Amino acid sequence: MDISLLLQFFINGCMLGMMYALVAVGFTLFFGVLDVIVFSHGDSVMVGAFAGLSFYLLCMYLSPGMPVWLVTLFVSFAGMAFVAGFGMLVSRFVIMPLRSAPALNTLLATMMLGTVMREAVRLFFPDGSNPKPFPRLLPDWSWKFGGALLRFDNIALFIAGGLLIVGVALLINHTRLGMAIRAVAQDAEAAQIMGVDFPFIVLLTFAIGSAVAAFAGLMNGLYYNEINFNLGLLLGVIGFSSAVIGGLGNIYGAILGGFVFAFLQVFGTVAMPFSSAYKDVFAFGVVIVLMAIFPTGILSERQSQRV
């Protein structure tokens, strides 16, 4: 195999890994803090992509002369803020009311919510059932290394995603609010006894996890230059699997899990003797084996491991 092709696969794996890690972080945060699996989380990624596209169109309509870098920033922040707000509404009106019900109810409710989100975008977004071109908001500089193409937008997205994850990790491990999030994850009642405003911390957690998912959606759009209403379905399953193989509740596990999954897919593409269409089959197959070897995730010491 040619080295430049390997490099191309490596770049591809890094990009996918970052995207999966961004999605997995949300799953793991929500599980850590509230013991719930939020199945609509993948669809928040999709809503993030469509919100980004909408804000882009809004920008073009209101001030077509706006410099591209400003449009990019606006689209990113507005898209993330929109999904963060949406996530807060979901936590307030879907997750919290179901807190005293069996966990299965939350799982079902969020599964249905995900369907509602997908169908809503399909029905109400103009021509929503067809793929939409996503604007190129980053400069298309690139460098050739033999047969491999290193693109500036890939590097920028990778770095931005990395900074976002590092930012979340710093927030959780080194700020007062982050300490409250960890306290709630470890013992919600004890945290309340210390004076933590529990409903506020839940809202904050959902805002963070959802904003990060929105960024994954924007990254998806900018990477593939195309989005569609059901892109969150597979991304959700992959993000959830990544969080589980890393160890649900552990942020570093979620990041690791995301990259493990991405490189399994890439490996499946490179090394399998059949078509790359089987890369997901291969990756999910290995995930099942990994789960058998590490029943509570790679980075989890115990069932009770949290955030």
Added chain:
Amino acid sequence: MRQALTLNHISAAYGKADVLSDVSLTMEPGRITCLLGANGAGKSTLIKVLLGLLKPRAGEIFFEGENIAGLQPHEIIGRGIACIPEGRRIFPKMTVEENLYMGAYQEPSTERIRKKMAEVYALFPRLQERRAQLAGTMSGGEQAMVSIGRGLMPSPRLLIIDEPSLGLSPVLVSDNFRIIRRIGEAGTSVFLVEQNVRQTLAISSYGYVLSQGRIVARGNARDLRDDEAVREAYFG
């Protein structure tokens, strides 16, 4: 004299199971008031109600003259109440120091937090040695120190302590009671919930006995101690 805490006719239940019926009690400021009762009497439930973690079916709660029933737990803590919960409830994946910080979660002044932390370390030198250790990896006795230190961090005006001697060796239990006595002597109102009748009454000034969700006896600690009937009826 204004009472530190007054409960009027509190009733509480989990779903359909009534746990507290018509509980009334008062606590004088700067004293140790105790609540004695066997396992399952409803002591911890009463604390949950006090802290706003469980909504009472009926009744009023006054802290320093203001009605706090219906407030959110973080608002009640913000009024100057702290609690050392049953079973320590330390944050196992946090260091000793982070646990202490959590105790002072609502304290805005880092200066005051630092001062208070120095006081806690002076009281428990062992915690200072272990301040970077994850609390979950410590021994039961050390975790008890973390829990007590954490409860002292916010400098509460009312400290609620739920069964501090649970699961500790006799020597550690005596240490604990000595520390609680000192907290009371320093002017903090203490609500001490216990099953350990003798040592609790020895450091309390007033006591209540809870049985099956009702207050069945009350009086000065000395009188309760000498009350054979109470002893035999409720503690075997």
